[in-house]
Amino acid sequence: MGMVCAILLLCSMVIAMPIVRGIDESPQAVAKWFEDLPQMKEKVTKLHFYFHEQVSGKNPTAVKVAYTNTTFQSPTFFGLVVVIDDALTVGPEPNSTIIGRAQGMYESADLVDPVAEMSLSFVFTTGAYNGSTLSLLGRNAVLHTYREMPIVGGSGVFRLARGIATAKTYWFNATTGDAIVEYNVVVLHY
Numbered sequence: 234m235g236m237v238c239a240i241l242l243l244c245s246m247v248i249a250m251p252i253v254r255g256i257d258e259s260p261q262a263v264a265k266w267f268e269d270l271p272q273m274k275e276k277v278t279k280l281h282f283y284f285h286e287q288v289s290g291k292n293p294t295a296v297k298v299a300y301t302n303t304t305f306q307s308p309t310f311f312g313l314v315v316v317i318d319d320a321l322t323v324g325p326e327p328n329s330t331i332i333g334r335a336q337g338m339y340e341s342a343d344l345v346d347p348v349a350e351m352s353l354s355f356v357f358t359t360g361a362y363n364g365s366t367l368s369l370l371g372r373n374a375v376l377h378t379y380r381e382m383p384i385v386g387g388s389g390v391f392r393l394a395r396g397i398a399t400a401k402t403y404w405f406n407a408t409t410g411d412a413i414v415e416y417n418v419v420v421l422h423y
C-alpha cells in the first residue's frame with residue numbers, strides 16, 4: 234500500500250475503490266495480494282485482551298440456543314449449544330475499553346470433562362486491526378489453568394493467519410455463569 238500511495242494518481246484511484254479500514258477487500262485486490270505473496274515476509278503478532286461473557290442481566294452476550302432432554306442431567310451439560318457476541322477489552326475491568334468482539338458459538342461436547350468446543354471469530358473494531366478478524370476453532374477445557382486453542386485463519390490484516398490462543402479464566406461466577414477470561418494470542422501472518 235505504501236508504494237502504491239507514493240504515486241498520487243494511483244492513490245486517489247485506490248481510495249475510490251471499496252477500501253474498508255485501510256484494506257482493499259475487492260476480489261481484484263485479494264487476487265493481487267495472493268500474487269504478491271511470494272515477496273511478502275511472514276511476521277509474528279501478539280495480542281492480549283480480556284473476553285467478557287455476560288450470561289446474566291438484561292443484556293446477555295451469551296445465550297443458550299439448543300439442548301436436549303438429558304443436557305441438564307449431565308454433569309457437563311452435554312449437548313448444550315451457546316451463541317456469543319462477547320466484548321473483548323484491553324483490561325479485565327467490565328468498563329475497560331472495548332477493542333473487539335468474540336462472535337460465534339460453543340458446544341458442550343465432552344461427556345466427562347467440562348469442555349466448550351469453540352468456533353468463533355475475534356472481530357477487531359479499533360486501531361490497525363479494525364475490521365480484521367481471526368478464526369478460532371478448538372477445545373476449551375474450562376477448568377484447566379491454560380487452554381490452548383488453534384487460530385485457523387483470519388481476514389483483513391490477518392489473511393492466512395495461523396497461531397495459538399491461550400485462554401485463562403480471570404474471574405468466574407458459578408451462580409450466574411458470567412466470566413472474564415484472559416486471552417493471549419500469537420499469530421503468524423503476512
Ligand SMILES: *[C@@H]1O[C@H](CO)[C@@H](O)[C@H](O)[C@H]1NC(C)=O
Nearest residue numbers: 300301302303304305306307
Ligand atoms: C428424551 O427424549 C427421547 C425422545 O423423545 C425419549 O425417548 C427419552 O426417553 C427422553 N429422555 C428423558 C431423560 O427424558
Ligand SMILES: *[C@@H]1O[C@H](CO)[C@@H](O)[C@H](O)[C@H]1NC(C)=O
Nearest residue numbers: 324325326327328329330331
Ligand atoms: C471503571 O470502574 C471503576 C470501578 O469499578 C471506576 O473506578 C472507574 O472510574 C471506571 N472507569 C471508567 C472509564 O468509567
Ligand SMILES: *[C@@H]1O[C@H](CO)[C@@H](O)[C@H](O)[C@H]1NC(C)=O
Nearest residue numbers: 253254357358359360363364
Ligand atoms: C472502524 O471501522 C469502522 C468501519 O470502517 C468505522 O466506522 C469506525 O469508525 C472505525 N473505528 C475506529 C475506532 O477506528
Ligand SMILES: *[C@@H]1O[C@H](CO)[C@@H](O)[C@H](O)[C@H]1NC(C)=O
Nearest residue numbers: 289405406407408409410411
Ligand atoms: C455471583 O452472582 C450472584 C448473583 O448475581 C451474586 O449474588 C454473587 O455475589 C456473585 N458472586 C461473585 C463472586 O461475584
